[in-house]
Each structure stands twice: as structure tokens, then as C-alpha cells.
Amino acid sequence: MSDSSQALSVAQRHAVDELLRITPVIDELGALFHKAGEELYLVGGSVRDALLGRLGHDLDFTTSADPDTTERLLHRFSSAVWTVGKEFGTIGASKKSNGHELQIEITTFRADAYEPDSRKPIVAYGDNVQDDLVRRDFTVNAMAIDVHSKAFVDPHGGIRDLAAKVLRTPTAPEISFSDDPLRMMRACRFAAQLGFKVDPVTFNAMKAMHERIEIVSPERVRDELSKLLLADAPRPSLNLLVASGLADIVLPELPAMRLERDEHFRHKDVYEHSLTVLDQAIALEKARDYKDGKPNPHHQPDLVIRLAALLHDIGKPATRGLDGDKVTFHHHDIVGAKLARKRLRALHYPKAVVDAVGQLIEQHLRFHGYGEASWTDSAVRRYVRDAGDQLEHLHILTRSDCTTRNARKADTLRRAYDELEARIDELAATEELKSIRPDLNGDEIMTILGIAPGPQVGRAYQHMLSVRMDQGPLDHDAAVAELKRWWAAQPHPDAG
Numbered sequence: 001m002s003d004s005s006q007a008l009s010v011a012q013r014h015a016v017d018e019l020l021r022i023t024p025v026i027d028e029l030g031a032l033f034h035k036a037g038e039e040l041y042l043v044g045g046s047v048r049d050a051l052l053g054r055l056g057h058d059l060d061f062t063t064s065a066d067p068d069t070t071e072r073l074l075h076r077f078s079s080a081v082w083t084v085g086k087e088f089g090t091i092g093a094s095k096k097s098n099g100h101e102l103q104i105e106i107t108t109f110r111a112d113a114y115e116p117d118s119r120k121p122i123v124a125y126g127d128n129v130q131d132d133l134v135r136r137d138f139t140v141n142a143m144a145i146d147v148h149s150k151a152f153v154d155p156h157g158g159i160r161d162l163a164a165k166v167l168r169t170p171t172a173p174e175i176s177f178s179d180d181p182l183r184m185m186r187a188c189r190f191a192a193q194l195g196f197k198v199d200p201v202t203f204n205a206m207k208a209m210h211e212r213i214e215i216v217s218p219e220r221v222r223d224e225l226s227k228l229l230l231a232d233a234p235r236p237s238l239n240l241l242v243a244s245g246l247a248d249i250v251l252p253e254l255p256a257m258r259l260e261r262d263e264h265f266r267h268k269d270v271y272e273h274s275l276t277v278l279d280q281a282i283a284l285e286k287a288r289d290y291k292d293g294k295p296n297p298h299h300q301p302d303l304v305i306r307l308a309a310l311l312h313d314i315g316k317p318a319t320r321g322l323d324g325d326k327v328t329f330h331h332h333d334i335v336g337a338k339l340a341r342k343r344l345r346a347l348h349y350p351k352a353v354v355d356a357v358g359q360l361i362e363q364h365l366r367f368h369g370y371g372e373a374s375w376t377d378s379a380v381r382r383y384v385r386d387a388g389d390q391l392e393h394l395h396i397l398t399r400s401d402c403t404t405r406n407a408r409k410a411d412t413l414r415r416a417y418d419e420l421e422a423r424i425d426e427l428a429a430t431e432e433l434k435s436i437r438p439d440l441n442g443d444e445i446m447t448i449l450g451i452a453p454g455p456q457v458g459r460a461y462q463h464m465l466s467v468r469m470d471q472g473p474l475d476h477d478a479a480v481a482e483l484k485r486w487w488a489a490q491p492h493p494d495a496g
Contacts, residue, residue: 025097026059029104030147032073038065040106041129041144041153048140051162052194061106062132062144066125067091070106078104088123110135130155134170137183138190142170165196173205181212184246185224192228192237203244210245221250222347229310230301232282235275238310242271250347253314253339270316273403274309280400281309288396304353305393308360309400311340315361337362359390360397367398367417378470380423385469395421438464439479448480449487460487 026042033040042050043062049055063070067083070091074081078093085092089108094101109126126132129144130153136142139158146153156170167187169176177184184206187198198206213221228237238254241247247254257271285302315336316329341358366383375383387394395417402413438461445460446453463486464479474482 023097025095025102026147029061029077032077033063033065034148036065036069036073038063038069038073039129040065040147042147043129043132043144044136044141047143047145048158048162051143051159057100058103059105061104061147062109062129063106064109064127065106066108070108074104074106089125129153135179136170137176137180137186138167139170140167140190140194140196165194166199167191167194167196168199168202169205173202174209177205177209177212181209182216182220182224184210184213184244185216185221185228185241185250188237188241188244188246189224189228189231191240192231192234195233198240203240206244206246211249213246213249218346218348222349225250225347226303229306230303233279234282234306235279238275238278251343253311253343256317257314270313274311274313276403277312277397277400278306278309280403281305281396284396284400288392302393304356304360304390305396307340307344307353307357308364308393308397311343311357312336312361312364312397312401314339314343333362333365356390356393359388360393363387363390363394364397364401366394367420375420375423376470377423377427377472380420380427381469381472383420384424384427391424438468439474439476440464440483445483448483456490459490 030040040061040063042059044060046055046058046060065073067086067089071081071083071086074091074093078095080094082092084090085105085107089110090105091107092103092105094103096102109129109132110123126135133142133144133153133155139156139161141158142154142156143158144153145151161168167190169183187202187206190196191198228234228241231237238247241251242255242258254271254274257274258269282301285305286299313329313332313336315332315334315338318339319329319332319335321328321330337358340361341354344354344357363386366386384391399414399417402410404410404413440448442453442457442461445451445457445464449456449460451457460483464483467474467479467482
């Protein structure tokens with residue numbers, strides 16, 4: 001290690017020592033376990049983040065104590081203790097410190113591994129911190145600090161890799177990925193979150209073993225994919241997911257967008273276009289969360305818009321065609337929405353996420369009709385009503401979908417959407433666009449027409465809703481007159 005790296009390491013170790021010294025809660029916890037004759041270490045991501053100067057309020061520890069002992073000791077430490085992860089050796093607790101609520105998880109020294117065809121890891125408890133660290137995913141997560149003695153434990157050169165911004169496994173990657181195949185997904189996720197690169201040997205193992213990800217449960221894969229997408233700059237890691245072959249298993253629609261371009265099929269690279277749309281959507285997502293011209297420090301990344309941006313064109317490979325010299329993708333919005341819903345369900349995303357992403361993909365081309373012809377107020381109202389609670393997401397996705405290098409065309413599209421948003425705002429100022437209802441409700445319709453509940457009421461309601469869309473709000477007398485006019489024109493087979 002160079003002199004500069006040694007100096008960096010010493011400074012970082014001092015920073016961690018200072019962190020521990022000024023954190024009474026950690027010292028209290030360390031004293032409690034030491035008095036009981038047990039070892040306790042701050043470990044993994046908590047040490048990594050402390051060294052990076054970004055330690056949050058979630059603290060991870062590992063201990064020589066068995067889960068029952070840990071639970072007993074934590075009850076002396078906090079009134080809020082939970083045992084949800086006890087079967088995996090983890091006991092949790094929370095405690096306030098300096099106005100912050102610290103979330104603490106303590107896990108018994110352990111080693112996880114999978115049987116070749118199992119979706120669930122086998123948990124075996126260990127008896128020392130070195131064996132616990134070698135089972136961890138990457139060297140930067142395989143560092144620990146003895147909470148009592150403040151000794152820094154780094155048997156695999158994690159601090160060196162942290163300085164070099166490299167992800168490498170503590171043991172041979174083939175062993176590590178065989179023990180837990182999800183670590184291959186975690187490599188992609190940490191590359192996104194930390195801005196690190198994957199060591200070439202580790203990457204080659206990912207390529208060779210990518211099919212083993214099939215034994216991991218959809219929920220665990222989903223969680224890693226979501227964390228990757230919620231990073232500040234997920235694009236390089238999505239490329240890593242594709243290059244390693246993992247995407248062929250967990251999100252095959254993504255690499256499928258790498259359509260060949262030949263003399264017959266001249267079109268944008270759909271894959272690169274989709275990543276650019278994602279980049280632009282993230283930028284707009286952040287820009288719309290500014291307060292007083294400054295970034296909102298409490299900004300939360302938006303999973304729905306990021307999934308929709310990434311997947312909005314996944315229907316193109318299945319719909320690609322040729323009309324003369326022009327490449328077409330007719331109905332790729334409808335096909336893409338169906339494919340996205342199917343994939344997200346397979347990954348066990350919540351129904352609300354599946355529905356929202358599917359809706360956005362299905363509607364992402366709607367705006368282009370506005371740029372081609374002037375919309376009536378009725379058309380604007382329908383655009384807003386159909387978007388529903390996804391309107392803001394649709395604004396972001398539609399704007400992000402412009403990746404043309406033609407400055408004039410890009411400016412025309414931007415101006416057209418500015419105009420559409422302005423018209424939406426103007427109409428919203430006088431009408432409740434997001435909750436448009438007919439001027440007469442179902443009960444009023446039945447009273448005016450003298451009919452009982454049934455299909456006729458539904459048809460009358462839809463007619464009045466269409467009138468509301470086309471003409472805007474009517475006063476009560478005008479609405480009643482329109483309903484009666486429509487009713488008189490309807491066939492009434494039971495009449496007479």
C-alpha cells in the first residue's frame with residue numbers, strides 16, 4: 001500500500017474511532033455485551049458508510065452471543081425490541097440518541113449458504129468474527145470494529161478496495177456466488193449506489209454463473225432491482241446487469257431491446273434510448289422536488305417513474321415492422337404495458353406499482369396526438385381524467401421520452417408540452433379536473449328519469465360524463481334538460 005493510502009487508512013480509522021467515542025448509545029451497547037462476556041462488533045455496511053462519511057441511523061452489529069442471549073441483553077438496553085429475524089440469528093431494537101431514532105440489528109456470528117437447488121439460505125452459527133466476515137458479499141462490507149476495544153478488523157483489504165472504489169468478494173467469487181447467488185445482483189446494486197466498479201475476476205464469475213440466480217426467490221431479486229433503480233445513477237449498473245447475463249434471467253425484456261439496426265431497419269437503438277429516458281426522468285423527478293430553487297434534502301426517489309421510464313418501450317421488439325423504408329412499432333404501447341405488467345407480477349411487485357407502471361406505458365404516446373393537431377378542451381379533460389393520479393408521472397415520462405438530437409424538433413416538442421401543461425393548469429383553476437364527475441349523480445339520474453338501479457342508469461351516467469368532458473360543467477337545469485333529451489332518444493322496448 002502506498003504512503004498516501006496508508007495515511008488515508010489511518011485517517012479513516014481515526015474517523016471511525018471518533019464516531020464510536022462520541023456515540024453514547026454504541027458505547028452503552030458495547031459495555032452491556034462486554035459485561036456479559038460476549039463480543040460485539042459494528043459491521044458491514046455500517047462500517048463502510050462510516051468510512052465514507054455517510055453513516056445513517058441504521059446500525060448493524062455482529063456478536064458472539066446466541067440469539068436468546070442477544071434478545072435478553074437488548075431488553076436491558078431498549079424497551080423496543082423485535083425478533084422478526086430471530087430464525088436467521090438477528091434481533092432488532094430501536095433507541096433515541098441526540099434526537100434521532102437509531103435502528104439497531106444484532107446478528108450472531110454466522111455463515112449462510114444455499115443447497116444447489118434451494119431458494120432459502122441455510123443458516124449456521126459461527127464462533128468468531130473472522131469467519132463471519134469471510135462469508136460477507138464484498139470486501140468493502142467485510143470490515144468490523146470491536147465496539148469495546150475499538151479495534152479495527154479488516155482481514156480482506158476492504159479499506160483498500162474502498163479507497164479504490166472496487167467491489168471484490170472476500171473469498172473466491174465462485175464460492176461466494178455459489179453460497180448466495182443474490183450477491184451477483186448485489187454487485188450491480190452496490191455499483192449503482194456507491195459508484196464503484198466490479199473487479200474483473202468477480203465480473204467474469206458473474207458471467208459464468210449468472211444462471212444460478214434462478215434459484216433466488218422473486219422477492220429478493222425484486223428488492224435488489226428496486227434498490228439499483230433508486231440509486232442516483234443506475235445506468236452503468238443496468239449495463240452491468242445486461243453484460244453479466246443476469247438481466248437475461250431476471251429482466252429479459254431489457255436486453256431484448258438491443259435491436260439490430262441494418263439497412264432495412266433504421267431506427268434508434270431502443271435499449272440506449274430507454275436508458276437515456278431513465279436518466280432524463282431521474283433529472284426531472286429531482287427538479288420537480290426543488291424548494292425555493294434548492295434541492296429538497298428529503299427527496300425520495302420514485303420507483304414507479306423509474307420503472308416506467310426503463311420499460312416504456314419493451315413492446316417494440318415484438319411489434320417491429322417495415323412500412324416501405326420506414327420502421328414501425330404499431331401498438332408497442334399496448335403490447336409493452338401488457339409485458340411490463342406480466343414481468344412485474346413475476347417479480348412480485350405490489351399491485352399498485354404494477355398497475356401504475358402499466359398505465360403509464362399504455363398512455364406514454366397519448367401526447368403525440370397533441371403535437372400533431374390542436375386539442376379541444378374536451379380532449380385535455382380526457383387526458384387528465386385517463387391519467388388520474390398518475391398525471392405528474394405521465395408529465396415526467398412524456399417529457400423524458402424526447403431524446404432526439406434534432407434541436408428544432410426537441411424544442412417544438414418541449415413547447416407543445418409546456419402549452420399542454422399550461423392548458424391543464426388553466427382548466428384546473430376553474431374545474432376539478434382530477435375528479436371530474438357528471439353534473440348529475442346516479443341517484444339524481446334515477447329520480448329524474450323515474451327508473452330503478454340497473455344498466456340504464458350506468459349508460460345515462462356515462463352519457464352525462466361524456467357531456468361533462470365535451471362541454472365542461474353545466475348548471476343543474478341545463479344538465480337535467482340534456483339528460484331528458486338523451487333519454488327521449490333512447491329505445492325503450494318495455495314502453496307501451
